[in-house]
Amino acid sequence: MKLTRRSFIKAAGATGVIAVGATGSKPMLQALAESNGTEKAKSMQGEWRPTVCQGCTTWCAIQVYVVNGRAVKVRGNVNSKSNNADGKVCPRAHMSLQQVYDPDRIKTPMKRTNPKKGRNEDPKFVPITWDEAMNEIADRFLELRKNNEPHKFVLMRGRYTYLREILYGAFPDLIGSPNSISHSAICAEAEKFGSYFTEHNWDYRDYDLKNTRYVLLWGADPLASNRQVPQALKMWGEVMDNAKVAAVDPRLSATAAKADDWMPVIPGEDGALAVAMAHVILSEGLWYKPFVGDFVDGVNRFKQGATVDPETFSEKYTYGIVQWWNLELKNRTPEWAEERSGIPAEQIRKVARGFADAAPRAISWLAPGTAMQVRGGYAAMASHALNGLVGSTDNVGGAIRKSSIPTNGIPDLKPFMDDIAKVGNDHKKMDQRGYKEFPAMKKGKSGGGVVTNRLADGILQEDPYDVKMAIGYWNNLPFSCSGASRWEEALTKLPFFVHITTNPAEMTMFADIVLPAAQSVFERLGYIKSKAGTIAWLAMNQRVIDPVWDVRVDETEIPYMIAEKLAEKGFTNILDYFNSFKDPETGKNPANSWEFTEHVLKIMTQPVWDPAIKSNGDQFRGWQEFKKIGVWNSEPYKFRNKWDDFGTDSGKFEFYSESLKHALEKHAKKHNTDVDDIMETTKYTARGELAFVPHYEEAYRWGDESEYPYIFFEHRSRLNREARSANCEWYQEFKDVDPGDEKWGDVAKVNPVDAAKLGLKSGDNVRLTSPTGKIECTVKIWEGVRPGTIAKCYGQGHWAYGRVAANDFKKHMPRGGNNNELLPADYERLSGSTARHGGVTRIKVEKV
């Protein structure tokens, strides 16, 4: 029985003594409770402490089981309310234990003593103190500023927490450099392009799997990668009970393996399928009329080949359905698409009908596979536009957005920005964004987004100018960017490069100074925002164990320490600014880098933990309680809020994108030209108004078919922690959970038909050669790829990073080959995105 305080006192009054003494009486407990026998013995030697897993972009709130200061296990944070709650998490999270305790972690700041740089040069690193490191870095900054060229400093950001506002945001601003270059464009900007230019959403979408009746996946493999993996893993049994699943993927992916329909599209031809499905939906009258509207007289005029008079159709929440039909769809029959995509017309029809029959509870799930192609921008739009045709956008069982997460910005830094900094900040950015051939139209603005991979060329060509100094953190660009060898050259050219990293990554090997970073799950502070299953959350990275080594938090502590050193040498602005960050509870200024970190975190997250501020989700009694729980959950998403105004130029869901038209015209005007010329410059074939509607573009490939007979394409691993887990033994031991892959191996998956032609058997070593590079790996004969194509997973091929990841770390011998050394550096230029998918290159295969 649960006793209240009142009954306790009452009992005391009645007995004279308070509930003690009498045989058989029960103790009266409020804060504690008697546990039953099983719980009594429960193995609670340790304690579950909250933090965040950033092994992929799901960014799960997790908990770490800590015993005597050791991290022993990992689980989902039981306080999380999204579908990935109840203590479950995907296989990636568990591997983080082998990351934090990795013996190959950098344990001290180091300095290069071999001035020569290059993959085959031993950097001859020697340990130095943090103070020595800061001293040297500060001197370099002061030198740049003295010469009025602070803009020649580049900050290269990789993965991040939202404390990025300091190192990536404020710090370069106050130094005087516009060059805060993020990794975003190697991540998936082309995907955001698809949802932005249809419905004004520059973000990844959430999916209401619980209520859906059809899931159509575009190069998405949610059981293994992309976003929201734990939610997909948890929900998929139910999804398969309630819904049909079709997977467009050139490889038999983890999700395709369980799908009702696998559509092994010829890489890069996804757009043909999307527009053909739209054609079927319209010509068969299957669109969702409550969202799209209908012909005024109810007679379907969408007949193959027929041009339709826009006046005859009355649209509701959409814009340009008839123009889309007239400009693009009217002849895009399944038979036409079969020729291009390799997918039978009947299967296209079947999937299109099934998808539309489920309307509006039908998800068209757009992912990098379909979007990050040289001509993927329009395929992204086309596949996302299907959500518009079936009215599933922002709807129950459909593709939705995330609830808002209230946070604060950081204090105004303008008062601390001196003239040198102001002048420096006015320079162009080094990644060539906004150049004629790189529109990078994030949110419709020319040059609004990053062109990450182009930075290497910017540095090499000294265009727009030369770079004298760079800091990189939580990134490994010569591994993660296609055209990887350019990065090796660019980093070799950099006169002074500082790498903040946990492991001796490929990028580290080019550094002049190496700084050991706090591991993101266990050792740092930070916070993230994410969403899944209609719940948005804010969770904090927390220091749940004492750091294994003498590390610092990259985004806050290191800039603070540099600022201290700069102040010591006479430039106090940055430290003055940082020291103005008051603890919102005590009003105290920070006394050191750790306190500063805490203040930034407390300031930015105050709207969720401060009981005085009402939020659209969990309420806490204060900072301490929030720290203990570790995650703030929003209220469930409210559907159909956007229908009345999507925020596009027309306010509607745009099948004819006025927003894109506007953006392209502005970009063209900036370069004194027209949109057709921009299309040509950005490698697109569309001319005229076709550029403003989702449409088919033939796949763009490097390499001549006669010399390079096979289409190469790559995919993601369910064990990749963004290519940072290859040094974990478990990664290697369980690599074969990726269908077709092998333990401890790196295999090129070849269809038996091709293997027979090439005289190859599984286990043979081969060299793969593209027009821009070559790698070596092992052959795996596998039916899960189409004849004529060769698939390989990304993640292996490290020649550095550690002694497990590399075949021989000291000799720089890779385990397998890194796909990015094979892939050419190419782009979906309208978004700035790297184009790594869609069979961007052809290759030849030779036995070695």
Next chain:
Amino acid sequence: MPNYAMVIDLHKCAGCGACAITCKNENNVPEGMYWSNYIHRTRGKFPNVRYEFVPTLCNHCEDAPCVKACPVGAMYKDENGLTLHNPDKCIGCKACVQADPYGVIYYNEEKPHNFWSDKEEAIEKGTSSGKEVKEKYDAPFPFYNPDRAKTYAGVRPKGIVEKCTLCDHRIKDGDVPYCVASCPSGARVFGDLDDPKSEINKLLNKYSYFKLGENFGTKPKVFYIREF
């Protein structure tokens, strides 16, 4: 006394391998050994291809050949129907390994977790070694789970065998095996086969099921329902 068993719903299973990874974590299983494991295969011809994934573990057979084969009674059936192993009695003769038709018993040829005794450094003085990291902690290796040692050797020494215990140390505490607790798809259900009201019996009544190596005559207690 309960008769513990497991049901694995292959329809829910996504083949992610979390069971196998977390088993290593919970039970301090060394490299190359897989108490929790899986079989996978790809069948058919492009484009009509099927991929199947079947998670495996010790079947805790009612009629366990490994128990019969053990000359010293180190391998035994406990009162809860589990097939367990007593490391103190084990003489490392590997008769159980021979007898086990499922290949789920592993022999420790070498000192386990050798990785953490290694003194090599990737970058001299700049990075660490397995040995140096290990010595920072009062444990056989940094993420060693001490709970395992409650009912079994926390790490099994060289010269004896080891196998899945269905996490008897967790069951004893009223918890479920760790592969069940950590399966993100909820594909694994653990319970008492002799309790007609148990969740596993509900599933076995609802769906048809199969067991691995039913013709071995070992009466395995890991049941598979539905299709991958």
Next chain:
Amino acid sequence: MTKVVTSNQSRANIYKLLSLCYQPPYEDLDNIVSSLREEIDKLPAIKYKIGTLAEELASCISDLEHTKVDHAKLFIGPFDLLAPPYGSIYLEGKRKVMGDTTMEVMIKYQEAGLKLDDEFKEPPDHITIELEFMYYLIFKELQGQETNEYQTEFLINYLEPWVGEFCHRIIQNAGNDFYKLLAKITASFIKADMKVNSLVC
């Protein structure tokens, strides 16, 4: 009843009532405080030390709202706690809730067959919980199920080492007399109880 039993009943009750006093104050605070005084009166050695304080305490809770505000400022936040009610903060010398001593305390509870109540969302080293745990241990001793050693061990290792500083911070920072008096009573009682207790065993 023997004398030991009677005094143990009172000891248990005092711990329990002190535990209640550190919870957010409600209308029943009057009752709690007057019960506390009665129990203290039953133990001559204790009464000699804090009987007067207990009387004063009973007379100074006229304004419940003020007491509530004071309680929040001292123990709850939202801003920096004037007297954080968590052992680990004092024991480990840093502001780290859920430190290792927190974990050890939790293990003590578990060894005694207890868990944290699901509705009482505070860390295991919260003053309310530790005081209630003492109550529980004495209760069990009275039932003949636990020995006195557990109490002593817990007192020496976990409760006493921080209660002094904790109470000191209350005395320094409390806005009105109620919590100042409560702190004085708590500190003196625990000190005295430890002496008495260690003599007993």
